[in-house]
Amino acid sequence: MASEKKEIVVLGAGVIGLTTALKIQETGRYKVSILAEVLPTDPKTIKYASQWAGAHHVSFAKVDDPRHALDKETFAEMWELSKSEAEGCFMQLEQAEYFTNQRESPSPLEHMPEFRSLSPNEIPVEAVSGEAFNTITIDVPSYLNYLLARFLSKGGRVLRGSVQHIAQIAESGVHAFLPASERQSDFTKVGFVRPAPPAAIVVCVGLGARYLGGVEDADVYPIRGQTVLVQAPWIKHGKTLSDLDAMMWTYMIPRRTGLVILGGTLEPDDWNATPRAETTRSILERALKLSPELVPPHLRSAGADAAPTVEDILPFVVEEGCGFRPGRKGGLRLEAGNVKVPLTDKRIPVVYNYGHAGSGYIASFGSARVALELLETALGSKH
Numbered sequence: 001m002a003s004e005k006k007e008i009v010v011l012g013a014g015v016i017g018l019t020t021a022l023k024i025q026e027t028g029r030y031k032v033s034i035l036a037e038v039l040p041t042d043p044k045t046i047k048y049a050s051q052w053a054g055a056h057h058v059s060f061a062k063v064d065d066p067r068h069a070l071d072k073e074t075f076a077e078m079w080e081l082s083k084s085e086a087e088g089c090f091m092q093l094e095q096a097e098y099f100t101n102q103r104e105s106p107s108p109l110e111h112m113p114e115f116r117s118l119s120p121n122e123i124p125v126e127a128v129s130g131e132a133f134n135t136i137t138i139d140v141p142s143y144l145n146y147l148l149a150r151f152l153s154k155g156g157r158v159l160r161g162s163v164q165h166i167a168q169i170a171e172s173g174v175h176a177f178l179p180a181s182e183r184q185s186d187f188t189k190v191g192f193v194r195p196a197p198p199a200a201i202v203v204c205v206g207l208g209a210r211y212l213g214g215v216e217d218a219d220v221y222p223i224r225g226q227t228v229l230v231q232a233p234w235i236k237h238g239k240t241l242s243d244l245d246a247m248m249w250t251y252m253i254p255r256r257t258g259l260v261i262l263g264g265t266l267e268p269d270d271w272n273a274t275p276r277a278e279t280t281r282s283i284l285e286r287a288l289k290l291s292p293e294l295v296p297p298h299l300r301s302a303g304a305d306a307a308p309t310v311e312d313i314l315p316f317v318v319e320e321g322c323g324f325r326p327g328r329k330g331g332l333r334l335e336a337g338n339v340k341v342p343l344t345d346k347r348i349p350v351v352y353n354y355g356h357a358g359s360g361y362i363a364s365f366g367s368a369r370v371a372l373e374l375l376e377t378a379l380g381s382k383h
């Protein structure tokens with residue numbers, strides 16, 4: 001008889017929870033459940049960063065930062081997906097990155113396809129240096145649902161629930177979150193068996209790590225990002241102007257659907273969950289200065305030779321957005337620990353994978369692979 005698969009509970013269904021659950025499931029050695037308050041099929045909410053992301057794969061990690069390897073590994077996996085089964089979630093395109101300072105050499109992005117440094121006549125006046133290469137943008141609503149469908153199609157279980165404390169899961173797994181028809185009715189049943197603890201818990205709750213009992217990580221904080229979504233299917237290339245001294249980014253990220261995300265802002269510890277009107281206007285002004293092609297010449301009110309104005313682009317605005325990147329002082333938490341199983345002397349492993357700030361998509365597959373390794377080492381089940 002085949003041995004029973006070990007039960008693993010993944011908390012969180014953002015890009016990190018979904019990717020981590022998939023990596024664990026695809027070993028074939030575990031029965032994996034995802035338990036989360038917000039799921040990819042829900043309307044957008046401030047409690048779920050993954051729905052608000054641009055998103056593109058442009059790593060910020062320097063070559064000597066351990067995250068660089070995670071980002072590179074993730075890019076390789078996403079690039080393959082963008083050519084095969086998940087093609088519809090991605091757009092391959094040429095990306096230009098402009099910097100208001102001199103870019104370090106060698107560039108951390110030299111591994112990207114078709115990488116080249118830009119000459120002075122190819123960069124905007126505000127910039128000092130620039131690079132171009134090929135990358136992907138991600139249509140995040142489709143991609144999150146693709147990950148969810150891939151997990152479900154391989155027998156994964158997804159449950160909705162708000163977890164108060166990880167001890168709750170350590171004691172009886174996802175039992176309390178099952179539909180009523182599947183729950184045991186305790187003492188009224190002869191031969192009642194207490195719900196078993198899972199073999200391990202994997203914590204991928206993003207900003208929720210600040211509040212989740214048993215984790216309560218005070219280093220976790222929001223980095224607010226405001227965006228504007230416009231309809232501009234003629235845009236087939238991406239651009240970013242980074243002014244890191246001023247913590248100011250201006251970017252244009254087209255998606256395969258014809259929608260283009262314009263941004264952005266980087267506002268640490270700013271808890272305002274609704275878009276600010278003056279910021280929306282500033283994003284549109286900056287984006288039009290960087291990318292006048294957002295409004296084709298024949299649609300410019302002051303004439304084809306004039307620069308486009310904010311009023312010219314307003315008819316194409318679909319949505320103002322605002323999300324909280326899950327920041328963490330000291331960076332990403334990717335490590336193993338354990339938690340006591342209540343009413344017993346046992347402890348079970350807990351793997352933490354959260355705090356990805358503005359790089360959750362960029363590092364997703366790499367950090368999920370490390371989380372899997374930590375899990376298997378903690379369980380002593382590495383093959």
Ligand SMILES: Cc1cc2nc3c(=O)[nH]c(=O)nc-3n(C[C@H](O)[C@H](O)[C@H](O)COP(=O)(O)OP(=O)(O)OC[C@H]3O[C@@H](n4cnc5c(N)ncnc54)[C@H](O)[C@@H]3O)c2cc1C
Pocket residue numbers: 011012013014015016017035036037038039047048049050051052053054055056057161162163164204205206207208209212224225226227263264322323324325326354355356357358359360361362363
């Ligand atoms: C404007 C903007 C642009 C961005 N652009 C990019 C980009 O271009 N590239 C990139 O890589 N990243 C980008 N990001 C960052 C990216 O969105 C995040 O790094 C990523 O979404 C984090 O994913 P996560 O799964 O850790 O968290 P989330 O997506 O927030 O998911 C957290 C999950 O945990 C669940 N949860 C939390 N607490 C509990 C609890 N107590 N009980 C049960 N469930 C719980 C939630 O319900 C949810 O399912 C951007 C972010 C913003 C805001």
